[in-house]
Structure formats: C-alpha cells, structure tokens
Amino acid sequence: MPDIVSEFNDYRSKMNDTILADNNKVIKRIFNLDTNAYAEGALDVKTKELLGLVASTVLRCDDCIKYHMETCYKQGIPKEQVVEALSIATLVGGTIVIPHLRRAYEFWDALEQQR
Amino acid sequence: MPDIVSEFNDYRSKMNDTILADNNKVIKRIFNLDTNAYAEGALDVKTKELLGLVASTVLRCDDCIKYHMETCYKQGIPKEQVVEALSIATLVGGTIVIPHLRRAYEFWDALEQQR
Amino acid sequence: MPDIVSEFNDYRSKMNDTILADNNKVIKRIFNLDTNAYAEGALDVKTKELLGLVASTVLRCDDCIKYHMETCYKQGIPKEQVVEALSIATLVGGTIVIPHLRRAYEFWDALEQQR
C-alpha cells in the first residue's frame, strides 16, 4: 500500500530544501513568514491551523489541505472539528470543493492509520 | 490499459460513501442539493448538465468536468454540443483552461470506447 | 432614479470603442471571438447565453453577469430559467456567489422596469 502521508511529506521536504538552497530572498522570506503566521498569538495554534485549512480548501489546493490536516492531526484537533471546518469551506466554496473533500477525508484516514 | 472512467467512478463512489457515513449535516445537505439542482425544472436535464459542465470547466475542476461529461454522455448529448459548451468555457476562462480541455477530450474518448 | 442598465451599457460601449480603436491585434481577435462563440451552432443562442451567464456567475464577474442577463432578457428567456441557471451557479460556486446574485436580481428587475 502506497503511504500517501510520507509520499507527500518526502516530496514536500525534498523540494522545499531545493527551493531554499536556491537563495531567492523574496521566496525565503515568504517561507519564513509561513512559519511565523501560525505561531501562538492573539489566536491559539489550533484555531490558526483550522483557519489555514479552510483557506486552503476554498482555494482548492490539495497539498496545502494535506499540510494543514497533518498539523491539525498532530495538534490533537478532533476529527469532528476538522470536518466542521471543511463543511464551512464546502458551503462557502461550493460543490467545486467536493473532489478536494474526498482527498481530504482519504488523507485524514491515512494519518489515523499511520499511528 | 487503465480505464480512466471506472477508475474515476470507483474512487468517487468509495469516497462519497466515506463522507456521507461521517454524517456531517451541512455536507450531507450540500450533497443532497447537488442531486436536486440538476433535476428537470424550468430548464431540462440536458441544458442543466451543460451548465454544470461549463461551470466546472471555467473553475478548472477536472473531477467535476469528468462527472458532468459522463452525465452528458449518458443523457445522449451529442459530442458537438458538448464541445461547443467547452469552447465557450475556454473563451470565458482563457487559455488557462486548455490543459483541462485536453483531459476532457481524453475522458470523452474513454466514455465512447467503454461502450 | 439612476438607471443601472444604461449606465452599464454606456460605459461598456464607450470603453469598448476606446479599446478597439487602440488596435492591439490579440485583444481585437478576442473581442471578435466573443461575438462568434455565442452565435447559433450545434447549440442554440438561448442555451449559449445561459452557459455564458453561468460561467460569468461562478467566476464572479458582475459586468459579465449583467451583459449576459441583458442578452438573455432580449432573447426572451423566461426569468424562471435564468434563475435556475443562477441557482446551479450558486451551488457550484458556493455562498461566495450570493453577493453577485443580489446584484443580478437587481439588474434583472431594472431590465424589466426599463420596458
């Protein structure tokens, strides 16, 4: 069985290294901001991860959905809350979001099986 | 030869079952609406399927395109009409739609070969 | 009372003249295609206008919606059919489409009052 979680993470991690090694300042700072923006602040980390997940879902970016699902999972956010966030994204973004919902559910199952 | 039609339908059907079994009310109602909206009304089913196809194409959702192409095919809409709908979508949505047009043509061919 | 129909048409027509007078070949051909694509073909003009309306609505372009609503109106497409097309667009595109739906209804009313 192909492990879609590590497949995603390996490619992501390998290509992030390639991009950062290339040393374009604007891109490096965007990567850097991407880490800072989700850190604890006026909002806690869990809420921020759900915000990132919903943003990724309505913009229909499978890789971004996977990334935030995994962080949600690691933060211990219950599936029910993740699914409610996805339901808002599906309502706001329309039925065009449904194919991404299918892959999101599949990825969450893979995260749970990976334990 | 991999059968792209049944590959698409099997995954779609399996994951829809998973999603619906999860029992989130908002998502279930959106799925339900998705069935009702394309039923005969002031507009006939064929016109509605073409509307769904064009919406899916300008929003560049391959899975949604495949779904509506198959329904168009089953409704007996001639290829020429489907292609005219796609041509409007390509004009409105721009050349960015062309890669989806390639996969749409491939899928239609697979639908015809499947008979 | 400001007439939103002629306000839209006057600006559109004035700026189209400016653009076409500028003589950029690519832009002129796209304008030209825009006329041809909606002409009678394998699909009739009414169906094509509804396709253009749905494409414009899911892509959330108010001016494009207004243009196609007026053409639908002039083609004698009943309001019930136009609204069914808009309902499909709202379902596919999500609640994010609703503000455009408000302006679409307002424009249709203005078209009817204009008679």
Next chain:
Amino acid sequence: MPDIVSEFNDYRSKMNDTILADNNKVIKRIFNLDTNAYAEGALDVKTKELLGLVASTVLRCDDCIKYHMETCYKQGIPKEQVVEALSIATLVGGTIVIPHLRRAYEFWDALEQQR
C-alpha cells in the same frame, strides 16, 4: 458622512428578501444552510465566524468579508484576533488580498464608530 455599515446591511437585507420571495428551492436551501453552518457545533460560533471571514478574504469577496466582520464584532471577538485571522488570509492569498484588507479595516472602524 455616509454610513457604510447600514448602507451594506440595507442593500443586503432588501435584496435577500427579493431573492427569497422568488422561491427558487435550491437557492432557498443554500441560504438556509448558510445559517445552520455557523451555528454552535463541535466548533464554537466565534471560531466558525473567523473561519467564514478567512474563507471570504482569500476568495476576495468584499461583501462576504463585511458580513463576517460584523458578526465577529457582534460576537465580541477582539480586533487583535480578527486582524490575526486577516493576516493569515493575506499570507495564504497573497498581496492580491491587500485591497480587500484596506476595505476590511475601514469597515471595522465603521463598526466601532457606530456604537
């Protein structure tokens, strides 16, 4: 001084009445879902409103942003939390979001002045 808050709400409320009076079932159910989806569930109302705000912002819908900002404001969510949500939306959605950020700040100020 034009009051952008009541201007928005009056138009929104007037046109929602017009749309709902038109009795299209699909549209009415989407409106209905839009109310249910943000009700207390596995996630609380405040979190859901922030999710709706971020979805609206990355999809760049000014009216949807205004609607969720007002609900956030009425729910007593502090400005700092609303701004953090907007900052995530700006990072995910890019600088293309900035013009909407300007109008969001202006609307929040109007909400505060309205008291």
Next chain:
Amino acid sequence: MPDIVSEFNDYRSKMNDTILADNNKVIKRIFNLDTNAYAEGALDVKTKELLGLVASTVLRCDDCIKYHMETCYKQGIPKEQVVEALSIATLVGGTIVIPHLRRAYEFWDALEQQR
C-alpha cells in the same frame, strides 16, 4: 471631473497608514516584501512592473492593476508595451478579464491627462 488617479492614491495611502499603524507583524512584513520584490535584481524594474501588472490582471484585481499601471507609467514604459502585457493577460485569463481591461484603459488615460 472626478480624478480617479488621486482618488485611488488617497484612499490607498490613507488605509495603508491605518493598516501599518495597527502593527500586525505578518501584515507589515508582507507590505515590506511587496516593496523589495519589485526592486532591481536579475530582472530590471520595468520587466518586474509588467509582471506585477499581468499577475494583477489575470487575478482580476482592479486596485492592483491601477497600482502597477501607475508605476509602469512613472517608469516611462510606453503604452504599447503595457497594452501587449494586458493582451497576454486577457488571452490567458479569458474574456472574464475584459471588464478589468476597460477600467485599465480608463485609468491609463487618466494618468496621461494628469500631467
């Protein structure tokens, strides 16, 4: 005659001040990056401004188009080159871009008249 150039710049400048005064770190850094990214580098400033203009146009952001048109104008980029950039954006982004093209032409004329 309302001056659409200074109207745009005044609002933009006033709200940017409001946003920056609010001191959200992520937003401030994105604003900062926005300045750095268009500075002379491997590509010259003129090419970068045209890239910014095309990105803004295919993403259909009127305010972003105005901003980059003004910078293009101040950099002395000839109208013919600006229009060729816009023609590529219209082809890639589709006829949905045309309403933004109208406003872009109007804004360029206003920039020329302002001298």
Next chain:
Amino acid sequence: MPDIVSEFNDYRSKMNDTILADNNKVIKRIFNLDTNAYAEGALDVKTKELLGLVASTVLRCDDCIKYHMETCYKQGIPKEQVVEALSIATLVGGTIVIPHLRRAYEFWDALEQQR
C-alpha cells in the same frame, strides 16, 4: 527514471492534435491566438514568456507553468530571472502558490538534466 519533460510534451502534443482535428472554430482560433500573442512585438519574446509564466503561476496551472518554463529555457533565459519572476508570482498569489513552485523547480531541473 520517468522523464517528466517528455511525458508532459508527448501528452500535450497528442491531445492538442486530437482537439485541433475536432475542428471547433472557436477553440482553433484560441489555439492560434496563443501562438501569436507570444511573438515579438512591442515587447520581446523573452519578456512575453516571463509574463506568460507569471500569469500561469498565479492562476496555479501546473501544465501552463511547465509549458512556459520550457519556452523560457529554450529562449536561454537564465534561471535567476525565471526564479525572480516566480518569486513575484508567489508574493502576489500567496503561499497557496508554493506547491506549484515545488513542481516548477523540479521541472526546471529536469529541463537542465535533459541536455
């Protein structure tokens, strides 16, 4: 090792033939325009290819990115310039562009290795 460059080009070329053989006039003219728009004019070919690349990247179309990357590569545009164009696209389009940036870097490496 699968060659992602020829895999992309073979499929693209095969399906373009299928589409053009189908003889829909609107689609054929759009394909035709797609060739003309990038030809030398007021802007040189290299600048136009970078414009096409940035448009493709902010609209998040992997196949369009690949196509323009290959043309950039064949035109001898240095990697540093291509990356600066991509950095502007990532800033304008947001972190949602990053997964496409990964695949863009991978494709550029494949283009270089192919020599």
